[in-house]
Amino acid sequence: MIASPQTTAPAAGSPPVSPEAGLTYRPNVDIADCGDSLVLIADIPGSSAEAIDVRFEDGVLSIDAAVLPRPAAGTTVRREYGIGGYRRSFQLGDGFDGGQIEAGYQHGVLTVRIPRLAAVQPRTIPVKAS
């Protein structure tokens, strides 16, 4: 029943619903520890890869995302969520390689992989029998 993803053009005569000025939401985030890296998964529906800014500075990872205007369709009858940007930051500290961070956006979810520096990765030291 669900059609393939597509961008809907605003209907003629109905202006798009712009994100509300100044409103910023805190996205829900899951964090997984994969040993050699941390993976951070943030729910950011309605945005795009170009509109998301991921920064790593002084041990702080920050996410700043704008959402795209959505086509309007008449009078609003019910509204359970607002439309605005998303912002959140995490104090990760040293020990992560800021130059190797990768980020991807699909189905409204931002995934950021933050590798640990090789020097601080947990290592298993084999014990030799004499």
Place this chain on the structure above:
Amino acid sequence: MSLIPFRTKRSLGMEPPSFSSSSLTDFRNEMNRLFEGFFSRPAVAPGWFDTIEPGRWLPAIDMAETDETIRIRAELPGINPDDVDVSVSEDRLVISGEKKTEAESSGNGWTHRESHFGGFSRAVPLPETVDPSQVSAHYDKGVLTVNLTKSPASTSRKVPVITAG
């Protein structure tokens, strides 16, 4: 004006409450948690006639209408469009499906979780009857949009008032 002699609580035999740095930190963390919870997106959206079964969650929706159409949107980030079902009767729309957990959980495990996983279902009573044969739905960037067309019988009509004489 009278002068009240200054007495410390200690001189009155009362010990000031002791705050260790850890209890202050706990208090601050708890307040941060409450504030963040209050201002974050609603975890469970209140529905009109929805009931939440254990282990399931309710997606938030918005609804807008014109004289001929009804449009419903739901924020469903991280869901495979194939895992979403939309069914329509004359006066009710049901959005249901399942959000599967990410593959990253196979590493050392989750250290922090905030998003919803598992089955979800949302039944939305429609303000007017619709034509079940004229429904379209698409999923883009985590947002599901369902467009419905009102039944001709239910679309509002302007009734001319005839004056006698």
